[in-house]
Amino acid sequence: LFAGQSEFLKGVVAMSGLPPADRPEICFAGRSNVGKSSLINALTGTKALARTSNTPGRTQEINYFMVGGERLFLVDLPGYGFAKAPVAVVQQWQALLKQYLQGRQTLKRAFVLIDHRHGIKAVDAEILSLLDKAAVPFQTVLTKADKVKAADREQILVQVRAALQKHPAAYPEIVVTSSETGQGMETLRSIAHGLSEE
Ligand code: GDP
Numbered sequence: 075l076f077a078g079q080s081e082f083l084k085g086v087v088a089m090s091g092l093p094p095a096d097r098p099e100i101c102f103a104g105r106s107n108v109g110k111s112s113l114i115n116a117l118t119g120t121k122a123l124a125r126t127s128n129t130p131g132r133t134q135e136i137n138y139f140m141v142g143g144e145r146l147f148l149v150d151l152p153g154y155g156f157a158k159a160p161v162a163v164v165q166q167w168q169a170l171l172k173q174y175l176q177g178r179q180t181l182k183r184a185f186v187l188i189d190h191r192h193g194i195k196a197v198d199a200e201i202l203s204l205l206d207k208a209a210v211p212f213q214t215v216l217t218k219a220d221k222v223k224a225a226d227r228e229q230i231l232v233q234v235r236a237a238l239q240k241h242p243a244a245y246p247e248i249v250v251t252s253s254e255t256g257q258g259m260e261t262l263r264s265i266a267h268g269l270s271e272e
Contacts, residue, residue: 075141075142075145075146075263075266075267075270076117076118076119076141076142076263076266077142078141078142078143080118080119080120080123080139080140080141080142080148081123081139081140082123082137082138082139083138083139083140083147084137084138085135085136085137085138086135086136086137086138087134087135087136087170088170089170089173089174089177092136092138092174092178093138093147095178095179095180096180097144097145097146097147097180097270098145098146098147098180098182098269098270098272099146099147099148099149099178099180099181099182100146100147100148100149100181100182100183100184100185100266100269101148101149101150101151101181101183101184101185102114102148102149102150102151102184102185102187102215103151103154103184103185103186103187103201104153104154104186104187104188104217105153105154105155105156105187105189105195105197105198106153106154106155106156107153108153108187108188108189108217109187109189109217109218109253110124110150110153110187110217111124111150112217112253112254113187113215113217113251113253114139114148114150115253116253116256116259117148117259117262117263117266118139118141118148123139124137124139124150134152134159134163134166134167135152136149136150136151136152136170136171136174137149137150138150141266142266142267142270145270146266146269146270147180148266149181151171151174152167152171154197154200154201155197155198168200171201171204172204172208175204175205175208175210176207176208181210182211182269182272183210183211183212183213183245183265183269184205184210184211184212184213185212185213185214185215185249185262186198186201186202186205186212186213186214186215187215187216187217188214188215188216188217188234189216189217189218190216190217190218190219190221190222190227190230190250191218191221191222191226191230192230193230193233193234193237194214194233194234194237194238202241202244205241205243206241206242206243208243209242209243210243211243211244211245212241212243212244212245213244213245213247213248213249213265214234214238214244214245214248214249215248215249215251215258215262216230216231216234216248216249216250216251217251217252217253218252218253218254219250219251219252219255219257219258220252220254220255220257221252231248234248235248249261249262249265
């Protein structure tokens with residue numbers, strides 16, 4: 075699926091801007107700096123496909139990418155929890171996010187990125203509850219696994235598993251990844267491949 079070229083399609087700021095719902099799609103969510111851009115780039119094998127959330131302008135858009143010979147849309151949701159964003163801006167993208175999650179028929183699964191060093195935090199509560207309400211099945215992806223101390227690993231996993239039990243839309247399977255070492259990328263590609271054929 076990811077062997078071919080992946081390309082940026084468009085940035086969307088309103089539901090009316092979404093591309094036609096004519097193929098399966100998966101989306102990626104996570105707080106700013108969680109490693110979402112790095113993961114999308116590692117996953118697609120493209121150096122700078124997704125830009126970091128620090129790039130002005132791109133931050134509040136829902137960014138669409140085409141992967142796998144046009145068989146799947148990969149959707150990069152705006153990073154959340156960025157303290158400097160004005161309240162009005164945050165409210166605006168939350169409204170769009172809610173509409174998107176509730177209204178996008180072809181959305182097969184959301185991947186929620188969580189920093190493996192920190193586990194699930196209060197800042198993640200909003201997106202998890204939106205996903206529950208919209209009944210969008212979501213899968214937790216732990217990022218930056220290369221940075222976690224071996225001694226902390228198991229304890230954080232236990233915390234994440236316990237937190238996920240409160241979320242009806244959560245998949246129990248957690249994917250542990252590192253964009254630095256490539257850990258977990260094959261697993262994610264294979265999940266995406268399966269979803270592209272649904
Ligand atoms: P985003 O804001 O979620 O898109 O996060 P970025 O992809 O821009 O990553 C934020 C920072 O974390 C950058 O400095 C990255 O180099 C670093 N980073 C991202 N993924 C990893 C990883 O798997 N391992 C390590 N060690 N650093 C990472």
